[in-house]
Structures are given as C-alpha cells and as structure tokens.
Amino acid sequence: MSNDVxxxxxxxxxxxxxxxxxxxxxxxxxxxxxxxxxDRCDGTGDVTCNRCHGSGVVSA
Ligand SMILES: [Zn+2]
Ligand SMILES: [Zn+2]
Structure with missing residues (x-):
C-alpha cells in the first residue's frame, strides 16, 4: 500500500x-x-464547472 494521499x-x-x-x-x-x-444553462445562468465537473473540489 502506498501512502500517496x-x-x-x-x-x-x-x-x-x-x-x-x-x-x-x-x-x-x-x-x-x-x-x-x-440554451446552454437553461436560463439559470450557471453551468457545471468544467474544472471540477461539478464536484467543487479538485485534487491538488
Ligand atoms: Zn447561459
Ligand atoms: Zn469548479
């Protein structure tokens, strides 16, 4: 097991x-x-983040 967190x-x-x-x-x-x-956001003004794909977090 590696410890790469x-x-x-x-x-x-x-x-x-x-x-x-x-x-x-x-x-x-x-x-x-x-x-x-x-059309792109269906009028909500928000789209899923293309960096984190909607998770809100990214690996550092
Ligand atoms: Zn839009
Ligand atoms: Zn994001």
Whole structure:
C-alpha cells in the first residue's frame, strides 16, 4: 500500500460551488443573440464547472 494521499482542495474556478457563470450568457440566463432564455444553462445562468465537473473540489 502506498501512502500517496489524494489531496483535494476547493476548486479555484468556482470557489467550491461546483457551478460557474455560464460562458454563453455571462450568468444572466438570457441569450441576447437569441432574445430569449440561454440554451446552454437553461436560463439559470450557471453551468457545471468544467474544472471540477461539478464536484467543487479538485485534487491538488
Ligand atoms: Zn447561459
Ligand atoms: Zn469548479
């Protein structure tokens, strides 16, 4: 057994929330190009963080 501990820390991209502002609408949930709800985030303004894939933590 090795002792390589898997250190984890809060994801710096989303600050541990697991979500980040939608890059398509900038977090507004509104798609200005389309004039309606943003497809990418379904109007929530948040998308799953692509750094931690929604877990909120990354291995250090
Ligand atoms: Zn969006
Ligand atoms: Zn993250």
């Amino acid at each position: 898997n250190y984890i820390k809060d994801c710096p991209k989303c600050n541990g929330s697991g979500e980040m502002d939608c890059p398509s609408c900038g977090g507004s949930g509104y798609d200005y190009m389309d004039g309606g709800q943003c």
